Amino acid sequence: MSRPAISPLAVPVPIGAGYDILIGPGLLACAGAELAARGLQRAVVVTDETVAGLWLAALRQGLNAAGVRHEAVVLPPGEATKSMAELGRLLDRLLQLKLQRDEAVVALGGGVIGDLAGFAAAVLRRGVPLVQVPTTLLAQVDSAVGGKTAVNSPYGKNLIGAFKQPELVLADTGTLASLPRRELLAGYAEVVKYGLIGDPDLFAWLERAGQSVLALQPDALARAIAESCRHKAKVVAADEQEHGERALLNLGHTFAHALEAELGYDGRLLHGEAVGFGLLLAFDLSVRLGLAPAADVDRVERHLASTGLRLRLADIELGDVRAERLLAHMGQDKKVRGGRLTFILARGIGRAFITQDAPAEAVLATLEARR
Ligand SMILES: NC(=O)c1ccc[n+]([C@@H]2O[C@H](COP(=O)([O-])OP(=O)(O)OC[C@H]3O[C@@H](n4cnc5c(N)ncnc54)[C@H](O)[C@@H]3O)[C@@H](O)[C@H]2O)c1
Ligand SMILES: [Zn+2]
Numbered sequence: 001m002s003r004p005a006i007s008p009l010a011v012p013v014p015i016g017a018g019y020d021i022l023i024g025p026g027l028l029a030c031a032g033a034e035l036a037a038r039g040l041q042r043a044v045v046v047t048d049e050t051v052a053g054l055w056l057a058a059l060r061q062g063l064n065a066a067g068v069r070h071e072a073v074v075l076p077p078g079e080a081t082k083s084m085a086e087l088g089r090l091l092d093r094l095l096q097l098k099l100q101r102d103e104a105v106v107a108l109g110g111g112v113i114g115d116l117a118g119f120a121a122a123v124l125r126r127g128v129p130l131v132q133v134p135t136t137l138l139a140q141v142d143s144a145v146g147g148k149t150a151v152n153s154p155y156g157k158n159l160i161g162a163f164k165q166p167e168l169v170l171a172d173t174g175t176l177a178s179l180p181r182r183e184l185l186a187g188y189a190e191v192v193k194y195g196l197i198g199d200p201d202l203f204a205w206l207e208r209a210g211q212s213v214l215a216l217q218p219d220a221l222a223r224a225i226a227e228s229c230r231h232k233a234k235v236v237a238a239d240e241q242e243h244g245e246r247a248l249l250n251l252g253h254t255f256a257h258a259l260e261a262e263l264g265y266d267g268r269l270l271h272g273e274a275v276g277f278g279l280l281l282a283f284d285l286s287v288r289l290g291l292a293p294a295a296d297v298d299r300v301e302r303h304l305a306s307t308g309l310r311l312r313l314a315d316i317e318l319g320d321v322r323a324e325r326l327l328a329h330m331g332q333d334k335k336v337r338g339g340r341l342t343f344i345l346a347r348g349i350g351r352a353f354i355t356q357d358a359p360a361e362a363v364l365a366t367l368e369a370r371r
Pocket of ligand 2: 142190253275326
């Protein structure tokens with residue numbers, strides 16, 4: 001059996017029976033051994049065309065190495081694949097392939113494949129084992145962790161889904177070598193998010209080592225992913241179904257969703273890119289409300305800017321949009337002025353909290369100031 005060159009980091013997730021997130025280069029080669037060790041002798045790999053062309057052969061080799069029988073289902077890439085229509089087709093295909101309850105769905109790809117295949121595994125025969133093999137940085141630090149799965153509806157994103165914890169997450173950092181730079185940066189914004197929510201040491205480390213992470217230096221990359229997974233796993237274990245603390249993971253996301261909604265999800269702004277900008281806006285707002293020191297927003301801006309993330313409305317083609325329009329996307333169409341909004345704010349780097357009390361006027365002024 002082939003072994004990765006560097007031994008993987010393991011982050012335990014104490015939800016349900018508990019499972020591990022394994023992180024490191026070359027892990028696709030161990031996929032078969034890891035599945036077999038969990039009693040999984042057969043799998044159907046679900047992936048997209050782009051990832052299939054790059055990484056499916058390596059995964060197949062890894063499965064073969066331990067005699068794990070498998071087939072592959074290859075879907076079109078892109079958010080449109082997270083639909084009820086594709087879900088229906090995928091479930092039919094899995095049944096046609098006679099996937100049994102002791103055989104696994106293996107999701108090889110970014111968050112789109114992870115969410116869709118994860119949901120399929122949750123509902124097929126009332127639940128079959130799932131193994132997440134995330135291949136984008138965003139999926140390795142966020143979507144493959146925590147057990148949320150979903151497809152989109154014409155009424156909105158992620159409205160149809162289930163909680164489905166995997167048997168195992170295999171985050172092969174080597175797969176990120178083929179990821180476009182923009183996608184890498186988008187995932188990196190979510191890494192920064194974890195530091196800003198609750199870990200000032202992580203943020204300080206990213207200030208020093210962020211460029212190594214983005215240059216895919218193996219140790220720095222694995223550490224950034226492991227720290228992120230540890231944070232998300234901790235929050236999710238305390239609040240799996242998002243009754244309270246899990247909402248902290250949405251730092252920067254109220255702003256980000258407004259920017260994304262205005263741009264219509266057409267590829268001009270990736271989710272993680274919107275999150276990077278949203279993190280800065282959340283800190284701007286926190287400073288404006290007298291909650292956080294101005295020096296902290298300077299650090300956040302300096303670090304995000306050093307990565308090349310865009311941090312002005314004009315830079316994301318929203319220079320002319322009215323701030324009220326963005327506020328309306330935050331679900332406050334009725335009482336825009338004088339209203340109060342639920343937001344994740346911060347008392348400083350690593351000190352995020354939830355408030356129901358952000359004045360709409362301050363939100364508007366925050367957006368205006370980053371035109
Ligand atoms: N379940 C959750 O908790 C959760 C959390 C965050 C986001 N999400 C979901 O995740 C999705 C976004 O995930 P994403 O950013 O990974 O997008 P994605 O899955 O669309 O992947 C982005 C693009 O990169 C390509 N790609 C993937 N891996 C590659 C690689 N190694 N090399 C080259 N290209 C590669 C894909 O084919 C795709 O075109 C959204 O649908 C979002 O709703 C879910
Ligand atoms: Zn996000």
